[in-house]
Amino acid sequence: MALLAGLAQAEAPNGMTEEEAAQLGEEFGIVVGPVDEEIQKELKLQRPQGVAVFEVIGNSRADYAGIKVRSVIKEVDKHEIRTMVDFGVAIKKAMKECNFTVGTYEPADPGDPVGWGVNFHFVGCKRD
DSSP: OHHHHTSOOOBOTTSOBHHHHHHHHHHHTEEEEEOOHHHHHHTTOSSSOSEEEEEEOTTSHHHHHTOOTTOEEEEETTEEOOSHHHHHHHHHHHTTSSOEEEEEEEOOOTTOTTOOEEEEEEEOOOOO
8 A cells, every 4th residue: 555655664662663553453444644744733633643544444343343534543442542653562462352442533523513522432352
């Protein structure tokens, strides 16, 4: 994917790279990328932190959990997500479990005066 080609190869002390984190995201059922300044402005975030969801793959664990395109993942199984590497480490560990949660900020539906909302998605056991 073109999106993966643009990811930095920075490696964290635990060996996780942004590219590996993106691949783990796809295994979970989402195409993700870092929250950059452009996404921060578009989504009116205070800081460019978290992981942006660009696509949700149908019939995946992420799809069944209700994760939406344009949401920003801020937490995986009670672990704060600030970077792609944080996401990769947390989702790799969480996917080994049967059940876990993903916390997201999501854009409001059109016409909703409240704006963004925080949602927690329950991810159940992998389906065959």
